Amino acid sequence: MVLVYIDQADQQIKKSSLEAMSYGAAIAKQLGCEAAALVLGTVNDNLANLGKQGATKVYQQKNESLHSFDAKVHSTVIAAAAKSLLATVVVFAHNINGKAIAPAVAVKLEAGIVTGASSLPDTQNGFVVTKTVFSGKAFASIQIETPLKVIAINQNSFGVVAYDNTAIVEEINMPVPAPSIKITKVEKVEGEIPLTEANLVVSGGRGLKGPENWGILLDLAKALGAATACSRPVSDSDWRPHHEHVGQTGIQIAPNLYIAIGISGAIQHLAGVNRSKTIVVINKDPEAPFFKAADYGIIGDAFEVVPALTAAVLKSKAAN
Amino acid sequence: MKILVCISKTPDTTAKIAFTEGNTKFDENGVQWIINPYDEWYSLVRAIELKEKDPNTLIHLITVGGADTEPIIRKALALGGDEAIRVDSSNNDSFFIAKQIAAVAKEGAYDLIFTGKETIDYNSSSIGSMLSAILDYSFVSLANHFDCVGNTATVKREIEGGEETCEVNLPLVISCQKGMAEQRIPNMRGIMAARTKPLKVVAPIDAIATTSIKKFDMPVAKSGVKLVAPDNMDELVRLLKEEAKVI
Ligand SMILES: Cc1cc2nc3c(=O)[nH]c(=O)nc-3n(C[C@H](O)[C@H](O)[C@H](O)COP(=O)(O)OP(=O)(O)OC[C@H]3O[C@@H](n4cnc5c(N)ncnc54)[C@H](O)[C@@H]3O)c2cc1C
Numbered sequence: 001m002v003l004v005y006i007d008q009a010d011q012q013i014k015k016s017s018l019e020a021m022s023y024g025a026a027i028a029k030q031l032g033c034e035a036a037a038l039v040l041g042t043v044n045d046n047l048a049n050l051g052k053q054g055a056t057k058v059y060q061q062k063n064e065s066l067h068s069f070d071a072k073v074h075s076t077v078i079a080a081a082a083k084s085l086l087a088t089v090v091v092f093a094h095n096i097n098g099k100a101i102a103p104a105v106a107v108k109l110e111a112g113i114v115t116g117a118s119s120l121p122d123t124q125n126g127f128v129v130t131k132t133v134f135s136g137k138a139f140a141s142i143q144i145e146t147p148l149k150v151i152a153i154n155q156n157s158f159g160v161v162a163y164d165n166t167a168i169v170e171e172i173n174m175p176v177p178a179p180s181i182k183i184t185k186v187e188k189v190e191g192e193i194p195l196t197e198a199n200l201v202v203s204g205g206r207g208l209k210g211p212e213n214w215g216i217l218l219d220l221a222k223a224l225g226a227a228t229a230c231s232r233p234v235s236d237s238d239w240r241p242h243h244e245h246v247g248q249t250g251i252q253i254a255p256n257l258y259i260a261i262g263i264s265g266a267i268q269h270l271a272g273v274n275r276s277k278t279i280v281v282i283n284k285d286p287e288a289p290f291f292k293a294a295d296y297g298i299i300g301d302a303f304e305v306v307p308a309l310t311a312a313v314l315k316s317k318a319a320n
Numbered sequence: 321m322k323i324l325v326c327i328s329k330t331p332d333t334t335a336k337i338a339f340t341e342g343n344t345k346f347d348e349n350g351v352q353w354i355i356n357p358y359d360e361w362y363s364l365v366r367a368i369e370l371k372e373k374d375p376n377t378l379i380h381l382i383t384v385g386g387a388d389t390e391p392i393i394r395k396a397l398a399l400g401g402d403e404a405i406r407v408d409s410s411n412n413d414s415f416f417i418a419k420q421i422a423a424v425a426k427e428g429a430y431d432l433i434f435t436g437k438e439t440i441d442y443n444s445s446s447i448g449s450m451l452s453a454i455l456d457y458s459f460v461s462l463a464n465h466f467d468c469v470g471n472t473a474t475v476k477r478e479i480e481g482g483e484e485t486c487e488v489n490l491p492l493v494i495s496c497q498k499g500m501a502e503q504r505i506p507n508m509r510g511i512m513a514a515r516t517k518p519l520k521v522v523a524p525i526d527a528i529a530t531t532s533i534k535k536f537d538m539p540v541a542k543s544g545v546k547l548v549a550p551d552n553m554d555e556l557v558r559l560l561k562e563e564a565k566v567i
Pocket residue numbers: 204205206207208230231232233234245246247248249250261262263264265266267268269272282283284285288300301302303333357
């Protein structure tokens with residue numbers, strides 16, 4: 001059986017976990033076995049609906065204490081569940097929590113693990129999983145040598161597949177260790193779309209000259225319903241908050257659309273965004289390296305192009 | 321307090337990524353090696369700051385690697401830290417590496433283990449989580465702030481769209497990222513002192529590798545940028561809607 005861990009925030013299933021479920025179901029199909037979901041705590045979503053992502057069963061451990069994330073506790077419960085349910089492959093989303101627990105679960109199951117997987121495993125000869133390496137500049141095909149396997153799938157690399165199923169929900173009851181962590185404060189940027197979960201991202205660099213000029217970028221993001229990001233010098237100069245910094249040393253993202261405004265396209269910046277499906281570059285310098293990585297390019301002054309683009313987006317939305 | 325800081329060696333961020341031997345090996349030709357930025361800028365510097373506050377703190381550095389990692393570990397010692405341990409193995413399976421670090425950590429009875437968020441070459445982001453499981457320590461990942469009073473640490477970690485503050489008791493594994501500390505540059509005194517700091521080489525313990533790299537591939541190159549005139553943003557919106565189908 002392929003067991004997929006379903007991660008939640010504020011009792012809502014994360015989109016990256018729905019992708020992971022679809023991915024796990026596709027592996028199960030390949031292996032000729034069932035795909036099941038594992039949910040810790042309670043969520044507001046109807047769990048039977050995970051059938052739509054290919055789950056035939058949903059195992060739920062309801063303890064309230066599992067609502068606050070504790071890597072040690074969560075990995076212990078997930079490993080115990082995987083053992084008792086005789087899972088052969090355990091799948092995680094390679095998101096913030098997935099990164100914290102998938103490797104620990106692999107250790108507890110003595111399973112080989114591939115994190116940052118980018119496609120379905122090749123199960124013809126052995127079990128080979130492709131993953132991104134060198135911050136998206138290359139791929140590596142990794143053979144997992146152990147009988148049990150753990151895979152953490154990159155966000156936005158598999159997509160959500162729709163099935164016509166409803167899953168059977170069953171409660172399980174694994175021993176839950178005492179919490180090792182006490183969460184004392186949660187701060188969320190109100191009203192903004194979390195960068196790592198966003199489908200559309202508008203990003204600005206030093207070409208915007210100063211924080212006072214960010215309005216045109218924010219207007220475009222608002223028109224599109226996009227999250228906002230920036231290059232490293234921009235967050236280092238405190239023009240924008242640190243959590244917006246994307247790149248090799250910042251956050252790595254893979255949205256459907258990345259619009260880069262006044263960013264030169266340094267290799268360390270590209271390392272954080274090169275997995276985006278479509279890249280639009282707005283830069284006044286035709287020689288800017290970013291154009292080589294772009295799908296669409298506009299050579300022009302951001303201060304003219306961006307408001308015009310916002311107007312065009314709004315016009316197109318109004319026409320629909 | 322005894323801190324173990326994990327140090328890994330990675331190609332410089334601008335290194336040309338190419339492969340040899342039928343795409344099975346990373347081409348090291350002309351590659352400059354650096355301390356993995358997350359290890360150097362964030363975890364090591366934070367450990368040094370903790371020692372500056374409390375001189376009784378002991379900082380040990382560990383790397384699992386061949387003799388070619390010694391210049392990297394010397395550079396790390398020049399930034400700070402009391403001594404270094406190198407486990408002599410070039411195996412790059414995460415599980416194998418974690419077992420080696422855990423063996424040293426057990427023997428040294430460290431209160432705190434710092435790793436980086438991920439290495440910038442293989443991007444596994446696995447070692448910290450694995451160490452916590454092997455040692456049965458608590459684990460806080462992607463931390464951007466760390467403080468400690470007595471046996472209790474206050475740590476901030478990234479969550480989707482924000483951050484979370486938590487309290488957690490030692491012993492503890494932390495994976496560090498931006499925000500944790502500010503990058504430092506080694507000074508002459510540090511470089512001189514590093515020459516005489518102990519660098520112990522130990523043999524690896526028996527552990528199996530659970531994965532092996534079969535081959536590398538380069539991504540398919542973009543077909544080339546399509547230029548849109550700056551005064552024709554309606555056309556860009558049309559392309560994004562109808563051709564790319566992303567809005
Ligand atoms: C180890 C290491 C790690 C790094 N990690 C990261 C990282 O994670 N993320 C990151 O972003 N960087 C990172 N960097 C820094 C990186 O090398 C670049 O310095 C940085 O990305 C440049 O930011 P920028 O493009 O905003 O600025 P610049 O390079 O200064 O580019 C500004 C661009 O704006 C254009 N421009 C100017 N005016 C206008 C206008 N009116 N309209 C349109 N365009 C205009 C210019 O033509 C230029 O191309 C790292 C560097 C190192 C050494």
